[in-house]
Amino acid sequence: MRIDIITVLPELMRSPFEASIMKRAIQKGLAEVHFHNLRDYTTNKQKSVDDYQFGGGAGMVMTVQPIDDCISKLKSERTYDEIIYMTPDGETLNQKMANSISMYENIMILCGHYKGVDQRVRDMHITREISIGDYVLSGGEIGAIVFCDAIIRLIPGVLSDETSALTDSFQDNLLSHPIYTRPSEYKGLRVPDILLSGNFPEIEKWREQKAYEHTKERRPDLLEND
Ligand code: ADE
Structure with a gap:
């Protein structure tokens, strides 16, 4: 472009x-x-x-x-x-x-x-x-x-897999789910067990649910427009 x-x-x-x-x-x-x-x-x-x-x-x-x-x-x-x-x-x-x-x-x-x-x-x-x-x-x-x-950033080829825009907030009219990286526990705050489980279908379900809850709480207008 x-x-x-x-x-x-x-x-x-x-x-x-x-x-x-x-x-x-x-x-x-x-x-x-x-x-x-x-x-x-x-x-x-x-x-x-x-x-x-x-x-x-x-x-x-x-x-x-x-x-x-x-x-x-x-x-x-x-x-x-x-x-x-x-x-x-x-x-x-x-x-x-x-x-x-x-x-x-x-x-x-x-x-x-x-x-x-x-x-x-x-x-x-x-x-x-x-x-x-x-x-x-x-x-x-x-x-x-x-x-x-x-x-x-949306031009095809600009983002690599790791930075893919597909999971960005707003991409499906939903805000992003919570994200975590190492360590799995910091000052007593633990990463949700599901994310450490290796059960990828369940992880995907959890993420969708969290994205929906997050959007409902912060930007209900996005759900109404959908
Ligand atoms: N120029 C001044 N205000 C602006 C706005 N909100 N968006 C785009 N261009 C602008």
Whole structure:
């Protein structure tokens, strides 16, 4: 998958892609991430990318020209499955969306700033608007990093067997069951006997039961949606 990210803060964004699973995905050639600095596309001398809002009101708005030029250039080079705008008023990211987007070949992500972008950018180019939750961040960059992490780890071949996404929380609309590693007893706290029993069908049943109880207690809404 190729991901093109349009941002005014490429430097803020680089390091999460240089560590852990995202780094490995890039090294394996399964993901390619390209940053595009919006300021390189401004045609005004000041290199400004924002302006006052028509009609008045607090907060600056990202102007249409540099974004349109940047997106148009990228679109002329390849076909995008989705051109995504990170914004708190988008659809809320969930595991199902991450699963389906992880199958795409090319996506573009536009990170908003200030009050957001001129509506004409959205009308002309954006195919999907995504929020990472019901709170407002200072810009779309951190949201884009979260979104990229969620999808890159799902690209086939990125995770090894040990880190498989199949048993993650949310993968079946269930939260994860409790997990343990050695030692089997620590400060008097013992690992449940069933996990040490070697009886794998029973272990699987126990895990399913715990995942269900955990979900019922913490996120009953996930069971209702199912
Ligand atoms: N930009 C500002 N807040 C955001 C959010 N919650 N999700 C995605 N992008 C954002």
